[in-house]
Amino acid sequence: xxxxxxxxxxxxxxxxxxxxxxxxxxxxxxxxxxxxxxxxxxxxxxxxxxxxxxxxxxxxxxxxxxxxxxxxxxxxxxxxxxxxxxxxxxxxxxxxxxxxxxxxxxxxxxxxxxxxxxxxxxxxxxxxxxxxxxxxxxxxxxxxxxxxxxxxxxxxxxxxxxxxxxxxxxxxxxxxxxxxxxxxxxxxxxxxxxxxxxxxxxxxxxxxxxxxxxxxxxxxxxxxxxxxxxxxxxxxxxxxxxxxxxxxxxxxxxxxxxxxxxxxxxxxxxxxxxxxxxxxxxxxxxxxxxxxxxxxxxxxxxxxxxxxxxxxxxxxxxxxxxxxxxxxxxxxxxxxxxxxxxxxxxxxxxxxxxxxxxxxxxxxxxxxxxxxxxxxxxxxxxxxxxxxxxxxxxxxxxxxxxxxxxxxxxxxxxxxxxxx
Ligand SMILES: Cc1ncc(COP(=O)(O)O)c(C=O)c1O
Numbered sequence: 001x002x003x004x005x006x007x008x009x010x011x012x013x014x015x016x017x018x019x020x021x022x023x024x025x026x027x028x029x030x031x032x033x034x035x036x037x038x039x040x041x042x043x044x045x046x047x048x049x050x051x052x053x054x055x056x057x058x059x060x061x062x063x064x065x066x067x068x069x070x071x072x073x074x075x076x077x078x079x080x081x082x083x084x085x086x087x088x089x090x091x092x093x094x095x096x097x098x099x100x101x102x103x104x105x106x107x108x109x110x111x112x113x114x115x116x117x118x119x120x121x122x123x124x125x126x127x128x129x130x131x132x133x134x135x136x137x138x139x140x141x142x143x144x145x146x147x148x149x150x151x152x153x154x155x156x157x158x159x160x161x162x163x164x165x166x167x168x169x170x171x172x173x174x175x176x177x178x179x180x181x182x183x184x185x186x187x188x189x190x191x192x193x194x195x196x197x198x199x200x201x202x203x204x205x206x207x208x209x210x211x212x213x214x215x216x217x218x219x220x221x222x223x224x225x226x227x228x229x230x231x232x233x234x235x236x237x238x239x240x241x242x243x244x245x246x247x248x249x250x251x252x253x254x255x256x257x258x259x260x261x262x263x264x265x266x267x268x269x270x271x272x273x274x275x276x277x278x279x280x281x282x283x284x285x286x287x288x289x290x291x292x293x294x295x296x297x298x299x300x301x302x303x304x305x306x307x308x309x310x311x312x313x314x315x316x317x318x319x320x321x322x323x324x325x326x327x328x329x330x331x332x333x334x335x336x337x338x339x340x341x342x343x344x345x346x347x348x349x350x351x352x353x354x355x356x357x358x359x360x361x362x363x364x365x366x367x368x369x370x371x372x373x374x375x376x377x378x379x380x381x382x383x384x385x386x387x388x389x390x391x392x393x394x395x396x397x398x399x400x401x402x403x404x405x406x407x408x409x410x411x412x413x414x415x416x417x418x419x420x
Contacts, residue, residue: 010309015316019308020399024048033370033404038187038348038377038395040237041218043301047241050300054293062292063266063283077292080299081282087302088224088232088249094281095224095255098295101246102214103133105233106181108248108261108285109210110137115259117178117208120146125168125180125207127152127160128385131187132378134212138181150177152198154385158189158338165201180209184216184227188379188391189338190348192216199228208254214238218397219317219346221310224249236294240397241301245294248285255281262287313398317347320396320405324349327409333416337391350377350391353412356419361392364415370407 020026022044026034034042054076060069062077081093090096099105118124124138128151142149150173153161168174180202185192195211202209211229213222218239224232231254236245250258260267260278264287269277278284305313321342328336328349337350353361358374365372372394376383383389394408 010312012309012312015308015312015398017401019316020401022046022304023399026399031369033400033407035394035396035400035404035408036371036373037218037397037400038215038238038393039373040243041240041397042399043242044240044304046304047297047300051242051293051297054296059293061289073292076296077290080295083299083302084247084249087306088222088247089226090224090249092252095249095252097248097250097255097282097285098290098298099233099246099248100244100291100294101235101237102131102212102233103235105246105248106133106210106212107137109181109231109233109250110141111261112258112285113179113208113210114141114145114147116257118142118145118147119178121176122147122178123150123173123176124148125150125152125177127182127193128154129158129160129186129188129191129193129379129382130181130183131212131214132380133214134181134183134210135381138179147178148176151381152182154382156386157340158186158191158382158386159344160191160193162194162197165198174205177205177207180207181212182209183212183214185219185346185348186338186379186382187215187348188377188382188393189350190215190345190395191338192344192346195227195229202230203228215348216346220314230254236298236301239298239301240304241298242294244291245298247298252281255285260284260287264288266290308398316398317396318342320398320400320402321345321347323402324394324396324405324408327405328412331409331412331416334412337386347396349394351393351412352388352391353416353419356415358390358392360419361412361415364418365392365408365411368407368411368414370404370411372408 023042058072060073062074081096084096085093139149152164208230210231213232213234217234231250233248237243267279267287269279335352339345362374374392375390
């Protein structure tokens with residue numbers, strides 16, 4: 001495979017196929033080409049070990065007791081927060097809120113920001129290519145508040161028409177936009193959205209920008225502050241961590257002003273019959289007993305990524321992506337969605353085969369042990385725009401190999417042969 005153009009700062013040898021050895025499930029199933037990484041990733045041994053060790057050696061409830069075991073659990077939880085803080089280059093652990101995943105983070109933000117900022121006639125700006133998790137919570141918030149959900153339109157190649165921002169400025173609607181939310185990378189088409197453009201536009205108008213990093217956190221180094229966004233959310237299970245783990249990063253000045261989403265234990269400072277006051281950040285947004293093991297497992301996953309070097313993992317993926325793009329575009333009759341420019345797309349290959357339903361494609365591929373996903377990928381508005389009900393979707397992680405991609409391409413030809 002060819003090396004990327006930009007030299008890596010990390011001088012270690014390139015990450016090779018041996019990285020697969022870190023993943024027990026993949027080693028136990030050498031026959032499997034796992035290409036459903038946009039849905040969830042496999043877990044390295046380090047994560048399984050961290051979960052096991054936590055429950056064997058530290059399990060007890062956090063923050064609330066004075067005995068040593070609870071202290072150990074609290075330290076593990078808060079250390080995990082520090083790991084996330086470093087990973088994202090956040091400016092304080094107060095900005096890191098543990099969630100159950102991207103969906104929960106976005107629901108928290110949609111509720112809390114709309115309570116703080118939204119009135120009748122205001123606008124929430126999202127894109128036409130969002131996952132339902134970054135669409136429906138905003139739609140519901142708009143309905144609750146008598147506001148309007150406005151979509152940045154998409155173009156035929158699965159990119160966004162950012163010229164629409166000028167339209168909002170010239171027709172006066174920009175003044176009504178109170179919240180903006182955008183995916184970093186589209187789970188439906190793999191498009192890398194121009195976050196910086198929206199961030200600059202939003203910043204100039206003092207509009208908070210929420211970045212859905214569910215599909216970017218596994219694939220590129222994330223510097224939360226440098227994105228220009230005010231909030232960023234991602235899921236642990238897509239970055240090699242446990243299911244039910246996730247992170248919400250927010251700028252402290254915003255989090256301080258926002259009302260809590262859920263109420264109950266842990267997020268409280270004082271409770272009186274007539275009034276309650278809230279705990280300091282980040283606990284104000286962490287009501288109830290958290291999934292401590294999930295947070296510890298997520299931190300182990302981020303440590304695993306850092307130990308290989310996020311840039312080196314990305315470089316390996318870029319090589320795989322170049323190869324995948326070539327192999328898939330060589331398949332006659334394969335309709336590939338999303339931009340062709342490798343700098344505008346990452347890791348996700350959504351396609352259809354003329355005359356064959358995407359479910360049939362995925363089922364056939366399963367028979368030859370190639371695991372991909374088919375359907376609307378929780379992005380019905382995006383599918384509708386493309387005029388299609390569904391796609392077959394293969395998606396990469398650094399543990400994939402060129403052989404996995406060969407098998408995908410061969411299996412796709414096999415489907416065409418079978419349905420001919
Ligand atoms: C772009 C994007 N946003 C949000 C989500 C929701 O993530 P989760 O189901 O982990 O909460 C996904 C999941 O696929 C996604 O790809």
